[in-house]
Amino acid sequence: MGNQSSNTSPQLVMYLKSLHNLPALNIPEGYELRSFIPGDEKEWENIINASFRYQSDFVKEIISKEYFKPERVKFICWGNKPVATATAWESKDYSKEAGYLHMVGVLPEYTGKKLGYHVSLAALYEMASEGKKSAVLQTDDFRIPAIKTYWNLGFKPMLVHENQVKRWNDISVKLNLPELANALIKDKLV
Numbered sequence: 001m002g003n004q005s006s007n008t009s010p011q012l013v014m015y016l017k018s019l020h021n022l023p024a025l026n027i028p029e030g031y032e033l034r035s036f037i038p039g040d041e042k043e044w045e046n047i048i049n050a051s052f053r054y055q056s057d058f059v060k061e062i063i064s065k066e067y068f069k070p071e072r073v074k075f076i077c078w079g080n081k082p083v084a085t086a087t088a089w090e091s092k093d094y095s096k097e098a099g100y101l102h103m104v105g106v107l108p109e110y111t112g113k114k115l116g117y118h119v120s121l122a123a124l125y126e127m128a129s130e131g132k133k134s135a136v137l138q139t140d141d142f143r144i145p146a147i148k149t150y151w152n153l154g155f156k157p158m159l160v161h162e163n164q165v166k167r168w169n170d171i172s173v174k175l176n177l178p179e180l181a182n183a184l185i186k187d188k189l190v
């Protein structure tokens with residue numbers, strides 16, 4: 001990955017302090033929100049392969065894991081076709097009180113409509129309904145649309161390595177969003 005992998009370790013972490021008072025979930029007109037149903041395995045792989053650009057495996061990555069529940073895997077569909085996905089997951093790296101937002105992707109031809117925001121919000125509602133108090137996620141420096149999406153959802157950057165002060169500053173410049181760097185949480189909270 002050349003430059004993308006230089007000085008981009010460890011991964012960036014973002015933290016949403018509270019799952020109370022989430023914004024209203026308003027799925028854009030013409031689209032439909034639903035959870036995983038059997039048969040969606042290939043649809044999920046299709047979205048993830050195209051958005052993350054690797055060969056994903058739903059069984060290996062999701063269904064075989066202890067955290068899998070159908071209602072945790074959200075899709076936004078156009079007609080019957082899933083075009084966006086996000087998963088309400090968990091991670092042993094963080095507090096049990098925190099949900100872990102996982103595998104957010106939108107088919108490239110459907111980006112630019114904030115579907116990533118809406119489908120992630122649906123996953124956050126799922127976490128809240130399961131009694132989670134907060135949410136955490138990991139991301140990468142080059143995922144600019146994702147970072148803006150998470151920021152719009154209320155996630156704040158959380159420092160997990162000194163090299164990330166500069167990395168978050170660079171991202172905040174790229175996004176023309178000084179508030180992002182100013183919001184950097186310097187104590188590990190989760």
Ligand SMILES: CC(C)(COP(=O)(O)OP(=O)(O)OC[C@H]1O[C@@H](n2cnc3c(N)ncnc32)[C@H](O)[C@@H]1OP(=O)(O)O)[C@@H](O)C(=O)NCCC(=O)NCCS
Nearest residue numbers: 051104105106111112113114115116117139143145146148
């Ligand atoms: C992350 C992802 C799901 C977002 O898709 P989307 O919902 O269609 O996102 P949008 O294109 O609507 O953009 C989201 C925001 O980023 C902003 N944005 C996008 N590209 C940008 C850029 N180059 N510079 C600045 N802002 C940018 C948009 O303006 C929008 O901000 P706004 O809602 O405040 O106006 C999609 O980009 C994706 O699938 N990426 C690949 C997989 C990935 O990285 N997933 C996240 C893993 S952590």
